[in-house]
Amino acid sequence: MSKSTIQTPDTASVQTQPAIRTQDLVKTYRSGKLETKVLQGISLAIPAGSFSCIIGPSGHGKSTLMHLMGGLDRATTGEVSIAGTALSTLSDSELSELRADKLGFVFQFFNLLKNLTAVENVEAAMMFSKTAPKAAKQQRARAHELLALVGLAEKADAKPSQLSGGQQQRVSIARALANDPEILLMDEPTGNLDSQSEQQVLDQLFKIHATGKTIVVVTHNSDLAAQAEIIFEIKDGSLHQAVQPAATKV
Numbered sequence: 001m002s003k004s005t006i007q008t009p010d011t012a013s014v015q016t017q018p019a020i021r022t023q024d025l026v027k028t029y030r031s032g033k034l035e036t037k038v039l040q041g042i043s044l045a046i047p048a049g050s051f052s053c054i055i056g057p058s059g060h061g062k063s064t065l066m067h068l069m070g071g072l073d074r075a076t077t078g079e080v081s082i083a084g085t086a087l088s089t090l091s092d093s094e095l096s097e098l099r100a101d102k103l104g105f106v107f108q109f110f111n112l113l114k115n116l117t118a119v120e121n122v123e124a125a126m127m128f129s130k131t132a133p134k135a136a137k138q139q140r141a142r143a144h145e146l147l148a149l150v151g152l153a154e155k156a157d158a159k160p161s162q163l164s165g166g167q168q169q170r171v172s173i174a175r176a177l178a179n180d181p182e183i184l185l186m187d188e189p190t191g192n193l194d195s196q197s198e199q200q201v202l203d204q205l206f207k208i209h210a211t212g213k214t215i216v217v218v219t220h221n222s223d224l225a226a227q228a229e230i231i232f233e234i235k236d237g238s239l240h241q242a243v244q245p246a247a248t249k250v
């Protein structure tokens with residue numbers, strides 16, 4: 001399907017401001033004289049309160065797109081808006097503030113701070129938030145609660161090097177939830193989990209979604225994608241198609 005024929009899905013929630021909108025998003029990496037255009041001009045809208053999946057082959061730009069949507073990196077050209085705020089209009093400190101208060105991000109490769117324990121990694125996310133509890137004792141209690149939520153209560157004092165890949169992934173999920181964000185961006189959040197832990201994490205995600213949060217998940221799991229309200233398929237740095245699997249179910 002060509003880019004121009006892709007319609008924004010016509011759901012009731014689209015009537016309100018999208019949680020995230022990208023307009024003609026381009027990302028080019030430069031290394032010496034070599035230029036790689038990783039995103040070729042992606043325009044999409046993530047409806048507020050929706051559960052969306054991003055799928056596509058390895059190396060085609062899914063993580064790059066997620067990083068731009070999460071304000072972790074700046075676009076070469078084009079725009080990302082979060083709840084109507086264009087990120088290009090924000091200073092670095094305003095962007096950090098918006099990220100801390102509105103967004104939770106689960107990185108594909110965890111990005112935990114290696115000198116901090118699991119519980120300290122979760123607490124660290126609350127440092128820059130205006131909405132998180134201020135008192136250290138309350139922050140510690142919340143961090144413990146979140147680790148319990150992802151089934152890791154007994155590993156609170158372990159450092160990342162003492163945790164398996166799946167356990168580190170769960171710490172990074174707990175960290176993403178620390179500030180009770182409106183929008184959760186998760187880059188293959190269950191990629192390193194066994195099927196039982198995966199199911200636990202997915203059950204939590206669906207519960208969180210049921211409270212009205214917007215969730216965007218990059219996944220290779222077709223069962224999970226089939227449960228999404230919208231699937232965005234990225235190929236060669238372009239939006240290949242946007243489908244609504246639920247809408248096609250009888």
Ligand SMILES: Nc1ncnc2c1ncn2[C@@H]1O[C@H](COP(=O)(O)OP(=O)(O)OP(=O)(O)O)[C@@H](O)[C@H]1O
Nearest residue numbers: 029036038056057058059060061062063064065108
């Ligand atoms: N910092 C960078 N500098 C140069 N090229 C990069 C950089 N980061 C990513 N790329 C390139 O951009 C392309 C897209 O990478 P990206 O990580 O977005 O893919 P992906 O779809 O998430 O893949 P996967 O499913 O394997 O995680 C790849 O060809 C990658 O080599």
Ligand SMILES: [Mg+2]
Nearest residue numbers: 062063108187
């Ligand atoms: Mg990736």
